[in-house]
Amino acid sequence: MWDNGAGEVLAAFGDTFGDGWAPPGANGGDWRSQVLLRSNDRDLADGMAFSSAATDRAGHAKELIPSRKVDGDEITVIPTAGVSVGTRQYMGYMSVRHWGQPGQWDTNYAGIAYSDDNGQNWTATTPGTPRWDNPTGANHFQMAAMVRRDGYVHLFATPNGRSGAAYLARVPERQILDKAAYQYWTGSQWQQGQDALAAPVVNAPVAELSVQFNAYTGKWLMTYLQGSDVVLRSAAAPTGPWSAPALIASSADYPGLYGGFMHPWSQGQDLYLTLSEWTPYNVYLIRITLTRDAAITNANLVRDPSFERQTTGTVATPWACHGNCGIDNGTWSFTADRNAFARYNRGWHDLYQTVSVAPNTRYVLTGWLRTSGNNDNGFFGVRDPGGPPFSETNFRAVGQWTRHQVAFDSGPRTSVEVFAGIWTDNGDMWLQFDDVSLVRG
Numbered sequence: 001m002w003d004n005g006a007g008e009v010l011a012a013f014g015d016t017f018g019d020g021w022a023p024p025g026a027n028g029g030d031w032r033s034q035v036l037l038r039s040n041d042r043d044l045a046d047g048m049a050f051s052s053a054a055t056d057r058a059g060h061a062k063e064l065i066p067s068r069k070v071d072g073d074e075i076t077v078i079p080t081a082g083v084s085v086g087t088r089q090y091m092g093y094m095s096v097r098h099w100g101q102p103g104q105w106d107t108n109y110a111g112i113a114y115s116d117d118n119g120q121n122w123t124a125t126t127p128g129t130p131r132w133d134n135p136t137g138a139n140h141f142q143m144a145a146m147v148r149r150d151g152y153v154h155l156f157a158t159p160n161g162r163s164g165a166a167y168l169a170r171v172p173e174r175q176i177l178d179k180a181a182y183q184y185w186t187g188s189q190w191q192q193g194q195d196a197l198a199a200p201v202v203n204a205p206v207a208e209l210s211v212q213f214n215a216y217t218g219k220w221l222m223t224y225l226q227g228s229d230v231v232l233r234s235a236a237a238p239t240g241p242w243s244a245p246a247l248i249a250s251s252a253d254y255p256g257l258y259g260g261f262m263h264p265w266s267q268g269q270d271l272y273l274t275l276s277e278w279t280p281y282n283v284y285l286i287r288i289t290l291t292r293d294a295a296i297t298n299a300n301l302v303r304d305p306s307f308e309r310q311t312t313g314t315v316a317t318p319w320a321c322h323g324n325c326g327i328d329n330g331t332w333s334f335t336a337d338r339n340a341f342a343r344y345n346r347g348w349h350d351l352y353q354t355v356s357v358a359p360n361t362r363y364v365l366t367g368w369l370r371t372s373g374n375n376d377n378g379f380f381g382v383r384d385p386g387g388p389p390f391s392e393t394n395f396r397a398v399g400q401w402t403r404h405q406v407a408f409d410s411g412p413r414t415s416v417e418v419f420a421g422i423w424t425d426n427g428d429m430w431l432q433f434d435d436v437s438l439v440r441g
Helices: none
Strands: 011-015 035-038 055-057 074-085 089-097 105-115 131-133 143-149 151-159 168-170 183-185 188-193 209-213 219-226 229-235 246-250 269-279 284-292 320-322 325-329 338-344 348-356 362-371 376-382 390-395 404-409 415-423 429-440
Touching: 011 074, 074 151, 089 168, 143 209, 151 209, 246 415, 320 404, 325 348, 338 404, 338 415, 348 429, 362 376, 362 415, 376 404, 390 404
Parallel strands: 074 143
Antiparallel strands: 011 035, 074 089, 089 105, 105 131, 143 151, 151 168, 168 183, 183 188, 209 219, 219 229, 229 246, 269 284, 320 348, 325 338, 338 429, 348 415, 362 404, 362 429, 376 390, 376 415
């Protein structure tokens, strides 16, 4: 995602499918190697809305840069970065020759395309312009993140795959299409010449970089995939030194996660970024909260919040169950692979977890729910452990996964029970429950 300089954020997505798609992963018809959507939504607390797309017909997002879609030649062309200079949009991309084992792929080259009509049409670069060829698989600049600051566009990059280090180049912002104008950070100085001059600014493994200068912290922030987790680092300068990595999201809670890209407008204490997951093959917006020193605070107090750490179909610690409950392991969940459920034809059934809280503190509880069509009396909220609810929301039939929220003050309590349940007195009824969060409000 990047700011287009005219009041919109442009979001470029990779391989995208339409007709016939079914989880898990990439498959189906209407394959486009990339698509682009636009957003002017500045209130991200309730999600990110898109207002338009680069289209080739009404209601259909088009492929921006053609790809051959031939394995071993060019299987796809994936966008990796974007930046605007004046009214021109620039997008970094990689030409993928072959997808290998998870986390491994071969690229032909990486380039920069440009658009003068807000992303509707793109001109891809040729070997005479910024194009980093990769015939031996050793080039450092195959996947990029671009940041415009202090008169330069800073180009952070990694080799193809997910096991390389991060490297850095910069170019005067008006010369972004002149490869000879690029300077590479050698570890001690900026130097023009070949990209092989670049030394790592962050050691391996680094993948799918996102970098921005953050106004709230006054620091450069970097998010990336480290092994199977998304992490955050910070630095006073783009050249580093970069802080130790702090965990944003674990693959234990978000299986198959990748692509943690920061929203360019989240410049305050709340940092929003996207997170992709393989099984649902979709992109989600997540939020972390930063201190002035760029440390992550306001962590989710719910353990196993997406039920992905459950190993059987029976509800296990830290979750518990009243009545008839279980764990689904398939493709029904809101995200990833698993969700919890309660189901029966009479009485009260719920899922719950005891969570420690600070007294006299405001909290916000959120969770994603859906139910059978005959549900007429469900509840989501918090209660005293083993006691009655003191803050909850009531819901009836919920056809699609829907986010529910409850705000409360803990009062004198040092722990609460988070719960979701239904009265099943209207025939066979069920509730599905996923992605629960309890944070200071």
